[in-house]
Amino acid sequence: xxxxxxxxxxxxxxxxxxxxxxxxxxxxxxxxxxxxxxxxxxxxxxxxxxxxxxxxxxxxxxxxxxxxxxxxxxxxxxxxxxxxxxxxxxxxxxxxxxxxxxxxxxxxxxxxxxxxxxxxxxxxxxxxxxxxxxxxxxxxxxxxxxxxxxxxxxxxxxxxxxxxxxxxxxxxxxxxxxxxxxxxxxxxxxxxxxxxxxxxxxxxxxxxxxxxxxxxxxxxxxxxxxxxxxxxxxxxxxxxxxxxxxxxxxxxxxxxxxxxxxxxxxxxxxxxxxxxxxxxxxxxxxxxxxxxxxx
Numbered sequence: 001x002x003x004x005x006x007x008x009x010x011x012x013x014x015x016x017x018x019x020x021x022x023x024x025x026x027x028x029x030x031x032x033x034x035x036x037x038x039x040x041x042x043x044x045x046x047x048x049x050x051x052x053x054x055x056x057x058x059x060x061x062x063x064x065x066x067x068x069x070x071x072x073x074x075x076x077x078x079x080x081x082x083x084x085x086x087x088x089x090x091x092x093x094x095x096x097x098x099x100x101x102x103x104x105x106x107x108x109x110x111x112x113x114x115x116x117x118x119x120x121x122x123x124x125x126x127x128x129x130x131x132x133x134x135x136x137x138x139x140x141x142x143x144x145x146x147x148x149x150x151x152x153x154x155x156x157x158x159x160x161x162x163x164x165x166x167x168x169x170x171x172x173x174x175x176x177x178x179x180x181x182x183x184x185x186x187x188x189x190x191x192x193x194x195x196x197x198x199x200x201x202x203x204x205x206x207x208x209x210x211x212x213x214x215x216x217x218x219x220x221x222x223x224x225x226x227x228x229x230x231x232x233x234x235x236x237x238x239x240x241x242x243x244x245x246x247x248x249x250x251x252x253x254x255x256x257x258x259x260x261x262x263x264x265x266x267x268x269x270x271x272x273x274x275x276x277x278x279x280x281x282x283x284x285x286x287x288x289x290x291x292x293x294x295x
Contacts, residue, residue, distance in 0.1 A: 005033075005216070006034045006035065006036055007028060007033055007034065007036075007075050007076055007217065007220075008035075008036055008038055008074040008075045009021050009025060009035060009038065009074065009076045009077070009078060010038050010040050010065045010068045010069065010076070011037060011039060011065070011077070011078055012039070012040065012041070012042055012065070013039040013040075013041065014154040014155075015154060015155065015156055016080075016155050016176045016179060016180060017080075018037070018039075019179050019180060020078045021037050021078045023078075023098075023179075023206075024076070024078045024098075024206070024208060024224070027224055031220065031223055038068075038073070038074050040064050040065050040068055041064065042061050042062065042064045042065065043061075043063065043064065061079075061083045062079055062083055062084055062085070065077045066089050066092060066209070069092055069209065069210065069211055070092065070211070072211075075210060075211070075214065075217060076208060076209070076210050076217065076221075077209040077210075078206055078207075078209075079206065079207045079208075079209060080205075080206065081094075081202035081205040081207035081233060081237075082173075082199075082200040082201060082202045084207050086237055086240050087241065088209065091213075092209055092210070092211060092212060093209070093211075093218075094208065094209050095210045095221040095222075096221040096224045096225035096226075097202075097205050097207055097208065097225060097229055097230045097233065098205055098206035098208075098226060098229070099205075099226045099229055100175075100204045100205050100226075100229045100232075100233075101175035101178055101179060102174045102175055102178055102191075103173075103174075103175065103203045103204035103205075103254060104174045104191050104193065104194045104199065105135070105171050105172070105173065105174060105191075105192040105197050105199060106171070106172050106173070106174040106177055106189060106190070106191055106192070107120055107122065107169055107170075107171055107190040107191075107192060108159065108169060108171075108172065108184060108187045108188075108189055109121060109122055109168065109169040109187055109188040109189075109190065110162055110163075110167070110168055110187060111186060113126055113168035113169060114188050118143075119142060119143055120143065120190050120192070121188055121190055122143070122146070122168070122169050122190075123168065124145050125146070126147070126168035127147045127149050127167050127168045127169075128146045128147065128148055128167060128168065128170065129148075129149050129150070129151030129158065129161065129166070129167040129170035129171070130148065130150075130151050130170065130171045131150045131151055131152055132171075133248050133249065133267075133268035134198075134200060134249070134250050134251060134252050134268075134272075135171050136148050136250070136269070137263075137269075137271060137272040138197055138250075138252065138263055139171075140269070140270075140271045141271040141272045141273075141274075142197070144271070149166075149167060151167065155172060155177065155180060156180070158170055159172075159182065163186070173199070173203055173204065174191060174204075175203065194254045194256075194261070195256065195259070195261045195276075197252075198252030198253065198261050198262065198274070199252055200252060200253075201233065201237050201239065201240045202233040202237055205233055208221055208224065232255040232256075232257065233255070235253070235255045235279070235284065235285060236255055236260075238285045239251070239253045239260075239262070242289040243264075243289060243292060243293075250264065250265040250266070250268050251264050252264075253288075255279055257279060258278070258279055258280070259277065259278065259279055260276070260277040260278075260284065261274070261275075261276055262277065262288055262292070264292050264295070266295070273295065275288075275291065
């Protein structure tokens with residue numbers, strides 16, 4: 001039992017971020033810890049009118065929370081692991097990762113925009129919403145007829161924009177939709193196979209970030225760490241790191257244990273190229289990266 005201290009979780013205030021923080025809070029409480037949640041507003045929350053690739057720098061959903069950790073205002077940050085930069089700021093570590101929720105992409109299609117004869121059941125020349133460079137380049141690869149429109153906001157906001165008719169379809173991470181248990185009965189929902197439409201590195205996984213010197217919390221969080229998930233996403237994140245990319249690199253990497261599925265393009269407006277590598281070969285990440293850099 002670790003009852004002497006209260007573990008302070010720092011999180012964004014969106015529905016999904018709060019779900020994630022509460023999930024970790026409940027897991028820690030089951031281990032006998034006292035936990036409180038503190039909401040921190042990030043640059044990514046405040047600036048809603050620009051697409052991600054126009055925002056300065058990386059880490060715009062994580063930086064303020066990391067600063068709060070370093071200032072000892074909170075003890076633990078719960079992040080969507082895919083939002084984190086590949087190198088933790090000095091003094092911070094990822095002490096544990098969650099089990100992986102479904103890493104697939106989910107295509108939501110408005111009623112009247114379906115066409116069962118076409119790939120993904122989406123009509124010809126439909127307007128599809130996403131602000132992700134990785135998603136844009138893969139959409140072009142599979143369905144070059146589709147028109148891509150930027151889409152911002154948290155998950156419920158994006159879904160409401162689809163309901164309001166601003167798009168024919170939108171692409172979301174299925175993990176977030178599953179966690180929020182949203183009612184999507186008015187849409188056609190198409191799950192895209194992650195080996196064919198490749199997710200972001202570490203998609204579907206939570207990263208639990210703390211101060212490196214907080215040894216008590218390191219030992220508490222060992223109980224929540226999923227080592228098999230950690231091994232897979234370490235491969236995915238190392239590819240991203242060696243490609244020197246943030247969230248805006250059109251790169252998808254998904255390790256299913258036996259194979260590593262990779263998709264890459266130099267820009268969002270260029271079609272992605274797909275590769276599959278054997279996950280058990282030596283020097284795997286270096287081979288993947290040298291192959292991508294040679295393109």
